[in-house]
Amino acid sequence: MPTIREIRRRVRSVQSTAKITRAMEMVAASKMRRAQERTLAARPYAEKMRQVLADLAAQRRSGEEIHPLLVKRSVNRIAIIHITPDRGLCGGLVANVNRSVASFILEQRVPVTIVVIGRKGRDFMVRSGQEVRAEFTRLGDRPSIVDVLPIARIVIDDYTDGLIDEVYLSYTQFVTTMSQRPVLWRLLPIEPAAIEPGRNVDYIYEPSPDEVLAELLPRFVEMGLYHAILEAIASEQSARMVAMRNATDNANELIEDLTLTYNKARQEMITKELLDITGGAAALV
C-alpha cells in the first residue's frame, strides 16, 4: 500500500501529463482543420488538370509517338515514394502506413527503390535495410507546392532516364477524423482518365497538343504528390488529435482512481489514529 504522500505525488504528475496531452489535442485539432482546408483548396486545380489531361490524351491517334511519362514499359525496377509524419504520438498511424508499404515491397519480384518523406518512414526504411534513394524530412505542417518540386524532379528524372520503370505513392489517406487509411497507387506512368461521354471538345491548342501535354504532365505528377502530402498531413493531425484525446481521458480516469485510493488511505489513517487515542484513553482509566 503506497503512502498518502506517494499517492498525492502520483496524482499531481498525472494531472500535469493530462494538461500536456490536452494542449496537444487542441493544437492538433487546429492544424487538422487547416490541413483539411488546404486539401479542399487544392481540389479544383487537380480536378481541372485531370480533365484537361483526359481531353488531351483522347486527341491522340494511334501510331504517334507518346510522351515518356505516359509510356508503359516492362518493369525492371520500381520506386516508392513513402510519405510519413516527422513526429510520433499519433496512435497507430505510422505503424499502419509502414506495414502497408512493407507488405507491398515483399510482394515485388523486382528491386525497389525508396524515396521517403518524413522522419518516421526514414527511420523505418533504414532499420529494415531498404535502399533509400532520397529522403526529405521537416517539410512542416504547411508545405507549399515549391517544397514538393525537388521530390517530383527526382522521380521524373529517374523515370525518364530509365532507372526506374514505375513509381508508386504510399501515404495515409484522410477518410474521416476517426479513420485514416494507408493507400498505395501508381503515379508513373500516368494513366489518363477516360473522357466523359459527350465531352469531345475540339480545342485550339497553342502552341500544339504535344507541347501542351509535355508541359502538363510533369505538373500533373507534382500535383499528385502535393495532394498526397496534404492528405498525409491531415491524417497525421487527426490521428494525433484522437490519440491525445484518448490519453487525456485515460489520465483523468487514473486521477479519479488515485483520488479514491488516496481518500481511502486517509480515512484508514484517521480511523487508526482514533483507535490509538481511544485505546490509550481506555488504558488510563
Added chain:
Amino acid sequence: MAKLRFEIVTAERAVYSDEVDIVIAPGIEGQLGILPSHAPLLTMLQPGELVVRKEGEETAIFVSGGFLEVMQNRVTVLADVAERAEEIDIARAEEAKRRAEEQLKERPLEMDLAAAEAALRRSLVRLKIAERRKKRPGSGGAQGL
C-alpha cells in the same frame, strides 16, 4: 451581353473567380483577348499580366505561367503562381530583380542564363502591376474571392 465565367486557380488555392466581360491573357504565342462566345481553346501562358474587365473596372493579376482553357464561356486558368495586384510583395520583387540583373551582368560560369532571364522578367512584370496599382489607388481589383 453574355458574360464569361472566369476562374483562376493554383495548386494551393483559388485566387479569383467572377463573372467578367473580357479576359486579356499573356498567351505563349502573344497577348490574347477573350470575349464571350470564344472558340474552345487551350493555351500555355508565359509570365505576365492577366487583366480581367468587368463593367469597366479592371483587375490585374500576375501569373508566372500555366495554362488557360476556354470552353463554353468559361475561362479557367491553371496557374503555377498567381497574385492579385494588392498581394504582390514589392520589396521581394525588387530584390529578385536586382539579383537577376546582377547575375546577367556578371555571368558566373555555372549560371543558368535562361533561368536568370526568366526571373528578371517575372520580377519586372510584378513590379509593373504593383506600380500601376499604386498610381490608381482604389482600383486594381479588391473584389473577387
